[in-house]
Amino acid sequence: MASSLKLHPSGNGLRFLPGYFDRQAQESLVGEIRQAIAQAPLFQPVMPRTGKAFSVRMSNCGPLGWVSDIDGYRYQPHHPDSGRTWPPIPQRLLDLWEDVAAGAPEPEACLINFYAPGARMGLHQDRDEEDLSAPVVSVSLGDTAVFRVGGTNRKDPTTSMKLASGDVVVLGGNARLAFHGIDRVLAGTSTLLANGGRLNLTLRRVTPVRQEG
DNA sequence: TAGTATCG
């Protein structure tokens, strides 16, 4: 009981899969993400309206990528700096999606968040997707993060949990629109990334499925 | 308010 996840307040829509990827798989993923970042360099997102910089740097792979700039949040097919299309989502992540989001249409975006030591992410909802029926699937790589999750109202109570390298979190069902964020990254807790920090990969379906016909 | 500083 001591180590089990309390279901309140996110209900049974939050699934925590600790140790989903073993070390070897994590190393492969890091290599694949490094390749993606070589093609689509990390960019510096800023808050809409205020232009204040995020402490997290981002890139994407997949047909669509999430960006934030002075004009707002949106998904777009091109890197904001280079104008190039995003690189493909690694097969290993498509396999993960098939495993934990079976039945959902294929993911269109994989947001790559890089947390250098000291970077954080405030409490927020993932709600820029047109199709909110598919879950959001998150992979943690590198240093352990202190993750905070609440309910669908910003004022709802929150709980925190540590996300270690290789852990997977699925936000689906009544947790699909749960507020969540990263309070801090615990330096020196992983040897996966040579220079420390944390990579977080989140797979999302963005557009509704269009039926053939 | 997907930020950050500050405060209790």
Added chain:
DNA sequence: GACG
């Protein structure tokens, strides 16, 4: 000084 850590935490929320």
